[in-house]
Amino acid sequence: MTKNTHDADVTFIEALAKLLHDNDLTELQVKREYGEDDSLNVRVSRAAPVAAPVQVAAPAPVAAAPAAAAPAAADSDANDPANHPGAVASPMVGTVYMQAEPGAPSFISVGDTVSEGDTLLIVEAMKTMNHIPAPRAGKVTRILVGDGDPVEFGSPLVILE
Structure with a gap:
């Protein structure tokens, strides 16, 4: 070299x-x-920033059974969009664009029905526009990102049902 x-x-x-x-x-x-x-x-x-430890006073004893905390944790996991079976995850790190060019209509809206292979949105990575296709046919029930939002690999973008 x-x-x-x-x-x-x-x-x-x-x-x-x-x-x-x-x-x-x-x-x-x-x-x-x-x-x-x-x-x-x-x-x-690089390592993700680590939050400074916070000291909290010990809580007062509570009469509730410890099993009551388990459903709350299960609810938070169930509400996490990344765990949803219809979540479409980002295949790369980049910036999301909801339309092909500024001023053009968005590729999708909540309530739209898409076919397998339809473009859901674009993720720009290193000045390359990557069209993200629908992995299966379905109805768009949630859009989890906005135009211009940065995304990480594996971040949920859209929920299809």
């Missing part, structure tokens, strides 16, 4: 780190092909 290629790779990695920081992302992965037998595979990540 020549010095110029090395310097260009370092500059590229520094630009990825800046992109990671500026967009408040936790991870970014890129593969760069230079030729048939030469490539650069880069994964830049």
Whole structure:
């Protein structure tokens, strides 16, 4: 590897780190092909910010049975859109766009019926517009992201039922 290629790779990695920081992302992965037998595979990540520990006074004893807390935890898991069986997850880190171009109608609205393969929205990653297709036919019951929202890999985008 020549010095110029090395310097260009370092500059590229520094630009990825800046992109990671500026967009408040936790991870970014890129593969760069230079030729048939030469490539650069880069994964830049950072630890998620850790909240400072909060000291709380010990709660007073409660007469309620401990089993009462279990249904509340189950309800919060059931209400989590990521656990919904109809959730369509983001296949990548990027920015969501609800329409093909500014001023155009949105691809979907709540209540719309979509067919398998219909475009639900676009996720832009590294200046590439990636159309996110419906994995199956169904009715759009919830849209969990807004136009211009940043998303992480695996974030729920839409609920189809």
